[in-house]
Amino acid sequence: MSKDLVAAKLIRDIPDFPKEGIIFKDITPVLSDRDAFSEVIGRFAEFATELSPDVIVGIESRGFILGSPVALELGRGFVPVRKVGKLPHETVQCEYELEYGTSAVEMHRDAVKPGQRVLIVDDLLATGGTAAASAKLVKSLGGEVVGMLFLIELAFLSGREKLADYNVKSLITY
Numbered sequence: 660m661s662k663d664l665v666a667a668k669l670i671r672d673i674p675d676f677p678k679e680g681i682i683f684k685d686i687t688p689v690l691s692d693r694d695a696f697s698e699v700i701g702r703f704a705e706f707a708t709e710l711s712p713d714v715i716v717g718i719e720s721r722g723f724i725l726g727s728p729v730a731l732e733l734g735r736g737f738v739p740v741r742k743v744g745k746l747p748h749e750t751v752q753c754e755y756e757l758e759y760g761t762s763a764v765e766m767h768r769d770a771v772k773p774g775q776r777v778l779i780v781d782d783l784l785a786t787g788g789t790a791a792a793s794a795k796l797v798k799s800l801g802g803e804v805v806g807m808l809f810l811i812e813l814a815f816l817s818g819r820e821k822l823a824d825y826n827v828k829s830l831i832t833y
Contacts, residue, residue: 664702666695667831670811684811684833686782690724699725699830703780703808704732706828710805712778714738714771718764718793719745725810726780738770738777740793751799755792764789766796773801784809784829787818794825 669688676683689695707715707729716738717726723739730737743752743763750765771777777797779790784807794804804825812819812829819827 664695664698664830665692666699666810669695670831684783684813686721686810689810699810700728700732702830703729706806706808707733707778710778710826711776712805713775714777714802716740716766716771716777716779716793716797718779718781718789721782722780725782729778729780729808738766740764740766740779740796751796753792753795753799755788756786762789764792764796766793766800768800771797771800771802775802776805777802778805779807780809781807782810784812784818784822784827785816787816787821790818791821794822 666689669692671685671688673683673685689699703725712735714736715726715730717723719741727737743765746765746767749768751768752763752765754761754763779793781790784790790807797804806826807822809829810831812832814832
């Protein structure tokens with residue numbers, strides 16, 4: 660997709676966040692603009708419908724904001740992937756690398772059923788580490804990742820290469 664979306668005009672750059680040398684893509688102006696937010700969710704829902712997922716997985720935290728309305732639009736459930744220690748029930752966990760360090764994510768052990776078709780949603784595709792870790796969690800529970808959907812892709816970080824086995828779509832590419 661392209662930068663001609665209303666949402667693309669609202670995304671702002673925040674230099675040196677969360678650490679020096681990183682330019683953070685701030686989507687909060689998109690979320691606060693009803694038309695832009697609606698446009699994003701509409702485009703996400705169109706792509707999701709084509710893939711017929713059984714459940715939507717959203718990656719903490721902006722993936723929750725974008726994935727939940729898509730799940731509602733499709734009449735599907737929503738499953739959060741969270742940072743370690745944030746979920747109250749038995750979990751599965753996966754460590755991954757960020758563009759500025761390492762981290763780990765987890766999901767409830769009973770969140771995805773064997774054979775379920777899963778669409779992973781997040782706001783940003785950078786190095787692909789978080790999305791790849793989320794896919795590993797889904798697969799470890801017997802789910803099938805039918806696609807990954809991002810609002811923004813930072814193509815210069817080559818995250819798509821790490822996700823070459825998946826149907827990846829991003830609305831805006833930098």
